Amino acid sequence: MVADLQAELDGIIAAQNDDPPDDEHDVEGSSVGFERARVTALLESATANLVALDAASERIGAGTFGRCEVCGAAVGEERLSAMPATRRCIVCARASTAESGRGPLHG
Ligand SMILES: [Zn+2]
Structure with missing residues (x-):
């Protein structure tokens, strides 16, 4: 690919x-x-x-796959199937996006 x-x-x-x-x-x-x-x-x-x-x-x-790297909670099957490589649960991902205000590839 x-x-x-x-x-x-x-x-x-x-x-x-x-x-x-x-x-x-x-x-x-x-x-x-x-x-x-x-x-x-x-x-x-x-x-x-x-x-x-x-x-x-x-x-x-x-x-540790499927666990949030920030809070340790389960990331959730739906989120994992949509984004298998995600490291954070939806709550921590949203918090992090709100904090930085920028995508990881644009810094
Ligand atoms: Zn989390």
Whole structure:
């Protein structure tokens, strides 16, 4: 998944370098830019998921998977199935989001 996206992004960047967008007729240029941004975002998200899932599998090994890392409460099956890599229960996740006001990938 990550390798596929990386290859796709490399292809888009290569295509952009071979054929730079025309400033006056940038319809194609902006769509390539959009595509590049889309794949970059997918790649970042896939990489982040991979890292998080890696950490999740460590927690499974340690027996702490499914427990909130902050308060120790059960994270909940619904939340885990939606976000298998989550480390916090909904209460702590919300508290943390309210505190920082920013996503983890934008700091
Ligand atoms: Zn919690």
